[in-house]
Amino acid sequence: MSKNSVIIIGAGIGGLSAGCYAQMSGLDSQIFEVHNKPGGQCTAWKRSGYVFDGCIHHLAGCRPGYLLYSMWEELGALPTRTIIFPEDMTQVEDENGKAFHVYTDLDRLQQHMKEIAPQDASAIDRYIKSASGFTHLDLLETALLSGGAFAKRLPSLLKLARLGAPMKVYAEKFKNPFLRKAFPTIQYDWPDTPVFVHLNMIGNCDAKNYGVPVGGSLEFSKAIEQRYRRLGGELNYNSYVKEVLVEDNKAVGVKLVDETLYKADVVVSDAFAYTTIFDLLGGRFGNQKIRNQYSTPSDNAVMGIQVSFGLARDLSKEPRAMVLFLKKPVKIADREHDRLDLELFGYDPTLAPVGNSVLKILLDTSYSFWKDLYYDNHEKYEKEKAAVAETLLTELETRFPDITSQVEAQDVATPITMERYTGVGQGFENKLGFFEGMSLLKGPPQTLPRLKNFYMIGATAGGAGIPGCAAQGRNLIRKICREKRVPFTPTKS
Ligand SMILES: Cc1cc2nc3c(=O)[nH]c(=O)nc-3n(C[C@H](O)[C@H](O)[C@H](O)COP(=O)(O)OP(=O)(O)OC[C@H]3O[C@@H](n4cnc5c(N)ncnc54)[C@H](O)[C@@H]3O)c2cc1C
Structure with a gap:
């Protein structure tokens, strides 16, 4: 690789963005991604003719004139996509059906x-x-x-x-x-x-600056992946990075699980921060602050269970999201819930066969509950997943009569599913104060003490949602260009 070369670990939104801006500015980049798809958490999956979306409720930067819109134009993510602006953000219904429409x-x-x-x-x-x-x-x-x-x-x-x-x-x-x-x-x-x-x-x-791109999250990620390839970037799938190579306190490349080595001038990790610091770098670069922030991932998996149903039912007249208060609390997996959080995808006809729709329920849960089940007794893990779906359908019957008989496809994703497919099953408690937290809005890439030519980007390195991670990738390449005295040259796709 040339002197101005960059290796990026992970094809999440942050990694794809960094790759695109590197290529736009004439740097020589390669991305290594353990899976065979782009997007990381910004993903979706297919089941029996339905697309179950795993991510975007709201995408920031859908309106021309806003800075994030220009970034999406540079990344090739939006211009050809239809954006939907649902008329409500959510609808809360109490146990008697009284509704608050959040228009x-x-x-x-x-x-x-x-x-x-x-x-x-x-x-x-x-x-x-x-x-x-x-x-x-x-x-x-x-x-x-x-x-x-x-x-x-x-x-x-x-x-x-x-x-x-x-x-x-x-x-x-x-x-x-x-x-x-x-x-x-x-x-x-x-x-x-x-x-x-x-x-x-x-x-x-x-x-109308926050909306939802038609086609779902994976199509959004794929559009950025295609932009990266058109820019001449090299994307290596099925490539698990097991180590960041370091010489004289400088990152110099990566080692894959099959022991092949790749060298570069700069190494960037878009992977889960814990994995980067403690596995890929063996915990050698960090101080007390880093340890406080990153050594103990949170056990509370927010929206950690995603239960999706493909329904022979038209939900196009329903709100796009709902909070349904239940007549009495119900135990689902490890927690008691007095309400359910629903996403109804009737607004996007591309996600289901004609006349049908997808409905998803998101639940908070404990990572350790699912981890113990998965590794101790796989049969019990599968049984628990089936029980979650069954309980939810029973609860949903009151608001959506006959829903159980309309299920044509279903999927229960747990924190372990997310961990297996994205490397991220947990997050971090925000241990930062107001001002430190606000400074993350500036989207700086993170560095590690004493380690040169190495950066961390992505959600667990402070990127705020999809736009924050993409902006971090952009900011990082601008910084690298400045250091290397190479012009930073973003271009529209
Ligand atoms: C349920 C849910 C809903 C969300 N809704 C929204 C929303 O509405 N709007 C919004 O803006 N954001 C939303 N987000 C947040 C958003 O999805 C994330 O902030 C963003 O996608 C994270 O991107 P990232 O750059 O951190 O990469 P990640 O998505 O974390 O991807 C990292 C990639 O690195 C790969 N990887 C990890 N380790 C290795 C390794 N050792 N070698 C090779 N590859 C590796 C992984 O396979 C993965 O592909 C949501 C997230 C979730 C979970």
Whole structure:
């Protein structure tokens, strides 16, 4: 390889992005991916004529004029895709069927909330006003701001600390009991998430900057993979990197599991951060801070169970997502649930045979629960998966009568499934304070103490969702180009 060569471990969105920008700037890059598909977590899988999507609920940067849109144009991810802008973000239904439609049109949402809770008119007005503040501001594009633009935006970013209350605490501003109960669940049912994350999302949905690409997550990843290949990049599938090669505290290449060696000037890992630091580098490069942040992955697998059903049922008139409160709590796998979080894909006809639809339920779970089952007793693991699907169908019958008889395909993915297919079954608790957390929005690639020519990117190295990981790849190549005195030359596809 040439002097300006880069090896990238993993063809997740961060790795693909880094590869594309490397090629655009005349660097010589290679990606090594253990699987035979691009995208990592940004994926989907087929079952009996249905496509079960594993990722995108919302994609940031769907509106021309926004920085993330330009990045997707450079990566060839959007221009030929149809983007859908569903009219609701989600719909919460209580155990008696009373519904809160979280419309993405803020005027409509304001009116609907006032119909539900006239006594909360002024709290609703303040909530809508705060959300309107994000119709021209996308926090996720912070990673792409130039130094000057970032300095200009800093005051508004610092003001976010005032909107840092968790969703469940913000809900106390409403007096209406139904709104108080429903509100904490409307942002992916993450009651502890700071309210500004939700305001940013709903404001950008209203602005039609956040949408969903037709065809699902794998097609989105494949579009970037194709861009990489068109740029002359070399993508090696079925290639498990088992070691990062280091000489004199400099990364110099990688060793694959079949013992073949590949050399390069710079090595980038888009893999799970724990794997990178403790397996591929043997834990030799780190300090106490790194150990605190990365040595103990969280056992709480958020959205760790994904149960997908291919249904002989038309869901095109249903909302795109739902939170369904149950008449009484039900035990599913390791946890008791008083509500279910549904995604309904009736809005995308490419994912199912004509007239049919896909419905998915996401559940939080413990990684260790599934790991113990999988490695101790595989039969029990499979039985537990089947029991999860059966329990869910029983619960869904009330809202979707006859659903059980309409199932044509089903799939239960656990944290172990995700780990086997993407290398990521766990995440990390955010141990960073507000300001450190906010600084991650700038999308810096991570480095390790004393190790030169080596970088970590991707979700577990601080990339915020799909756009954050892609922006990290872009930022990294710009930095490498600066260091090598090579022009950084992004181009539109
Ligand atoms: C259920 C779910 C829903 C989500 N919804 C959204 C959403 O709506 N919007 C959004 O923006 N984001 C969403 N995300 C987050 C988003 O999917 C991730 O942030 C992003 O895809 C992570 O990309 P990455 O660059 O970290 O790579 P990863 O996806 O982590 O991929 C890493 C790749 O590296 C490969 N690899 C690992 N180790 C090795 C090795 N040793 N050798 C070779 N290859 C290796 C893996 O096989 C994998 O392909 C969601 C995530 C999940 C799980």
